[in-house]
Amino acid sequence: MKMYSEIFSKVIALPWAQCVDKPGVLRLIAEMASSHPAIGQVRKEEVLKALEAREKMGSSGVGGGIALPHCRLDELDDFVIGVMTVPEGVDFDAIDGEKVKVIVFIIGPRFRTSDYLQILSIVSNVLRQPHVVxxxxxxxxxxxxxxxxRSFLEQAIPVETEEKRKEKSVTDEVSFAISTEAERKVESERGVNPEWLVIRLFAAVILLGAFLLSCPFSSKTNQWTHPVDSIFMATSAVCVTGLSVLDVGSYYSTAGQIIILVLIQVGGLGLMTLGTFLMVMVGRRLSLRDEVVLTDS
Incomplete structure (x- = not known):
């Protein structure tokens, strides 16, 4: 498609890059991106910050000597794509533990979700071929x-009619959902429904908090608290509303006050943030769909 051809024609490149570690690679990417015409007034420090934030969600070292660092910025209107090679290899925390030798970075506008995923797909398909690397x-x-x-990217651009292209530009979010349908099915088979994930997390935290607040050790009178009052207090704390049917200082013990404080912190920090942290801690890698949902939330 013509639009992707125009984007790929502006690819920036750096062979035999001198990098010794992952932070150095990200700094070099920010430097390279600052020279791209599409970067506009975005400072390289902002680009670096966005790349580092993405890497904290999970390494973009996909294995096979390849890394695909990427991020999205509100200020961009077009895509910045670049490629660099490090023949000696650099440690990038890749999933296979091997050093990375080919690094392709993508920096895109936040509002162009379907194009962002399409470009990631094209680049991934190209790099999957050993002879390309x-x-x-x-x-x-x-x-x-x-x-x-650029020539490899051009060959990988999917054939699409102009009519379909217009439909995609009008229904960007629908295209995003269709492009990730396979992943959604896998998640469903695992018993994970992304649309219900936030609701389930909220319900679980609120019910757990309500149970703890109902226990005798949470009150100064050392008696059970009515479940309705406990559910209200837990819900208010998680949603950070500030509403209360019981006086926190006079009714709740130190343990009860700590429980309320923890619920407030969980609600303020964000359940999706905590969910992401837990997924990373148990070793689950974030999919592209997970990443886009989390960064948009």
Whole structure:
């Protein structure tokens, strides 16, 4: 499609990059991105901050000597795509533990979700081919590297009619849902329904908090608290409303006050943030769909 061809024609490249670690790679990416015409008035510090935030959600080192750092910014109107090679390899916390030699970065506008995912898909499909990585590593000049990479991207652009393209631009979020249908089915088979995830988390935290607040150790009188009052207090704390049917200072013990404080902190920090942290802690990698939902929430 013409739009993607125009984006890929502006790819920036850097062969034989001198990087010793992951932070150094991200700084170099921010430097390279600042020279791209689409970056506009966005400062390289903002780009670096966004890349670092994305990497905290899970390493973009996808294995096989490849890393795909990416992020989205509100200030951008177009995409910034770049490729760099590090023949000696650099530690990037890749999922296979191997050093990364080919790094492709994508920085896109936050509002162009379907294009963002489409470009990620195209780049991923290109880099999945071993001969592409080998070819990129053989290039010694920026012009050669840019042209070789651009040609591979052009060949991978899906054929699409103009009518379908117009439908996609009008229904961006619908296209996003369709493009991730396979992933949604996998999540459903696992018993995870993303649309209900937030509601379930809220309900679980509120019910747990209500139970703890009902226990005798939570009140100064050492007696059970009525469940309705406890549910109201827990809901108010998680939703950070400030409403209360019981005087926190005079009714609740130190333990009860700590429970309320924890519920307030959980609600203020955000359940999706905590959910992401727990997924990372148990070793689950965030999918592209998870990432987009979390960054938009």
């Amino acid at each position: 080998a070819m990129l590593l053989r290039q010694t000049t920026a012009d050669e590297l840019r042209e070789v990479f």
